[in-house]
Amino acid sequence: MTEEVSAQPTKPILTTLREKIALKPIWDNLIWTWRPESKREAGDAVVRNLLLHWFPAKVSLESLSWGYSFWLGTISAVLFLILTITGGVLMFLYVPSVERAYLSVKDLEFSISFGWFLRGLHRISAHLMVAAVFLHMVRVFLTGAFKNGRKAVGQNRPLNWIVGVVLLLLTLLLSFTGYLLPWDQLAYWAITVGTNIASSAPVFGEFSRFVLLGGTTIEQATLIRFYVLHCFILPLATVALVFYHMWRVRKDGGLACSEKRLEEEKKAEVPAVPSKTYSLLGITGGSSVDVRTVMVDDDATKVSSSPHLTVRLAVVTFATLVVSMLLTLIVRAPLEEAANPAVTPNPAKAPWYFLWLQELVTITTFTIGGITINGALIGGIILPGVLVAAAVLWPYFDKSPTSTIGRWLPRDRKWQNAVFLFIVIFILVLTFIGTFMRGPFWELYMPWQEWEQTPRRF
Ligand code: HEM
Known part of the structure; x- marks a missing residue:
């Protein structure tokens, strides 16, 4: 895998840039923030925009x-x-x-x-x-x-x-x-x-x-x-x-939205999975402290x-x-x-x-x-x-x-x-x-x- 990658000839930066611009028309570049295709892009759209970054995701x-x-x-x-x-x-x-x-x-x-x-x-x-x-x-x-x-x-x-x-x-x-x-x-x-x-x-x-x-x-x-x-x-x-x-x-x-709505919000308690184990000088062992988190499903x-x-x-x-x-x-x-x-x-x-x-x-x-x-x-x-x-x-x-x-x-x-x-x-x-x-x-x-x-x- 590493060999394959290193075997590829490196392209000049200008050629790569030209290819990228040709692949994504300028119009798309301008309006992508209005048409996010995933949750991640939707978040990025406001966070990475100078004018919109003060809005929450x-x-x-x-x-x-x-x-x-x-x-x-x-x-x-x-x-x-x-x-x-x-x-x-x-x-x-x-x-x-x-x-x-x-x-x-x-x-x-x-x-x-x-x-x-x-x-x-x-x-x-x-x-x-x-x-x-x-x-x-x-x-x-x-x-x-x-x-x-x-x-x-x-x-x-x-x-x-x-x-x-x-x-x-x-x-x-x-x-x-x-x-x-x-x-x-x-x-x-x-x-x-x-x-x-x-x-x-x-x-x-x-x-x-x-x-x-x-x-x-x-x-x-x-x-x-x-x-x-x-x-x-x-x-x-x-x-x-x-x-x-x-x-x-x-x-x-x-x-300020209605407090009634807040009451209706589902609060799903997600128990933390104890994923880490520890051992004290090899004498005793156990799993990490079980911290319970509360996630609001909004x-x-x-x-x-x-x-x-x-x-x-x-x-x-x-x-x-x-x-x-x-x-x-x-x-x-x-x-x-x-x-x-x-x-x-x-x-x-x-x-x-x-x-x-x-x-x-x-x-x-x-x-x-x-x-x-x-x-x-x-x-x-x-x-x-x-x-x-x-x-x-x-x-x-x-x-x-x-x-x-x-x-x-x-x-x-x-x-x-x-x-x-x-x-x-x-x-x-x-x-x-x-x-x-x-x-x-x-x-x-x-x-x-x-x-x-x-x-x-x-
Ligand atoms: C230059 C004048 C003003 C501008 C540009 C402005 C702008 C805004 C905007 C954009 C919002 C959020 C969206 C909305 O509620 O429509 C907002 C919310 C708010 N404004 Fe203003 N506002 C101005 C004057 C005032 C005045 C005169 C008051 C009351 C005396 C006021 C009290 C509030 C409050 C309390 C909120 C929060 C409302 C909420 O949480 O629902 N604003 N303002």
């Missing part, structure tokens, strides 16, 4: 189902990727100076080839990301996926929930800082309203507005601050946290990540991209007159995702006995502050049973879900009113009613 069928997570976390991540790529290209064309910003956006809209599409895709993806991240949070809450299961070794889902809350705030800030950059009337006045709400915080309110604006009014210092925050600091912080968030999902044992509930997870990921990524592009074609990004501090639009509205705050400010502003209660403080700072604090602390106070994890709206979490849904619906209703029902002088109008003074604007 196997995932539970439950977490792959379309109707469990609605893939909202993945959709958020894809939208963030689209934003990073389109934003990177936009940086070549946009000039962050008060004199040039508006003109450079106008160039994008009207002179640069496909500039309007690039800008539109960036803007639509930003709006969609705010919505997707919010809905992702709603699904995580309603399925109790912020709770540790009973097999909680190394799990810390409450921490990942808190990371999520910070990610939601970062997403809002990213969108808010981007809003100012076109330097048109819409941008200028939306940021004026937003930062005015922020300034009503006690003690640090005025100071934080001053730091954010780089002065007392929105001007060049503000534009450059928002630009640096929008293009560098906030995206870097978001990337770092998204990576940590994903790593935690992996550490926490994948998506073949019934789990499948290999490749191709089951990878194909779904590709579908979700592609679908998100197509939907964003179609919406970009349908809804053109607005560009109003250049920013003019002397002309206040009536009504002046915050960006849509902060309109519920603007509404809260309106509701909580009232006069008793000649004293006006400051709504900006109650509605703009205290209530949202309480909401964020409640969101952060909720996993530590929610004592619902672990059997509720991974199930949509279980009975045992009735009141928790009722409170949460009440808040979500309240925020949505206020956002609707602020977007479609507020007209000049912040008067209430029906969505179909014409405004008296000025043409309708959202």
Whole structure:
């Protein structure tokens, strides 16, 4: 046998390589990870791929189902990727100076080839990301996926929930800082309203507005601050946290799936076969210590990540991209007159995702006995502050049973879900009113009613 092998003439490396490439067409080389032919190849497919190696070799069928997570976390991540790529290209064309910003956006809209599409895709993806991240949070809450299961070794889902809350705030800030950059009337006045709400915080309110604006009014210092925050600091912080968030999902044992399923899992006890013998100085002998192992048979509930997870990921990524592009074609990004501090639009509205705050400010502003209660403080700072604090602390106070994890709206979490849904619906209703029902002088109008003074604007 050894002689036969050594008798064969050695081929030059180049010839061997050429033969290999000819045998396996390039296409096959590219797609083999999507079509593994054995369990071993399925494992290799994720472990050896730079992009996929953070996935486990196997995932539970439950977490792959379309109707469990609605893939909202993945959709958020894809939208963030689209934003990073389109934003990177936009940086070549946009000039962050008060004199040039508006003109450079106008160039994008009207002179640069496909500039309007690039800008539109960036803007639509930003709006969609705010919505997707919010809905992702709603699904995580309603399925109790912020709770540790009973097999909680190394799990810390409450921490990942808190990371999520910070990610939601970062997403809002990213969108808010981007809003100012076109330097048109819409941008200028939306940021004026937003930062005015922020300034009503006690003690640090005025100071934080001053730091954010780089002065007392929105001007060049503000534009450059928002630009640096929008293009560098906030995206870097978001990337770092998204990576940590994903790593935690992996550490926490994948998506939180129903504990009931865990109970049903077959646990086959496999007794170890005493295979080794020993002898002590030839005086006495015996076989090795009998260690019993417990093997969990997860073949019934789990499948290999490749191709089951990878194909779904590709579908979700592609679908998100197509939907964003179609919406970009349908809804053109607005560009109003250049920013003019002397002309206040009536009504002046915050960006849509902060309109519920603007509404809260309106509701909580009232006069008793000649004293006006400051709504900006109650509605703009205290209530949202309480909401964020409640969101952060909720996993530590929610004592619902672990059997509720991974199930949509279980009975045992009735009141928790009722409170949460009440808040979500309240925020949505206020956002609707602020977007479609507020007209000049912040008067209430029906969505179909014409405004008296000025043409309708959202
Ligand atoms: C930039 C924003 C975010 C991105 C890109 C993101 C991404 C993801 C992804 C891809 C997953 C796994 C798949 C899925 O559940 O769909 C996930 C899971 C999770 N996310 Fe997020 N997420 C974000 C924001 C949030 C927010 C706002 C929260 C809650 C406040 C949150 C809490 C969680 C939790 C607790 C899990 C684990 C769920 C489970 O075990 O079933 N995430 N996230």
